Amino acid sequence: MLETVAKGPINPTRLATLANMPYDRLKALLRELEDKGLIELNENNQHGKVTVTITSRGIQLLRELRRLRDVLRDFGLEL
Helix, strand or coil, rough: CHHHCCCCCCCCCHHHHHHHCHHHHHHHHHHHHHHHCCEEEEEEEECCEEEECCCCHHHHHHHHHHHHHHHHHCCCCCC
């Protein structure tokens, strides 16, 4: 999820499609990620559309997860 959001702002409906996840489950996950400071939900007041963006804290977590994945691969393990 963070990998996709890190590519740039995305609307929740598109994110649900890419994640192959029901929209109601995605909304709950987005609220949790927002509460943890990993993403921001930004509403465009002009059109009322919401976009999801990654925060600096989310980028930091994503870097650490990538680093962990690389370490595991070095030991012949996969996530």
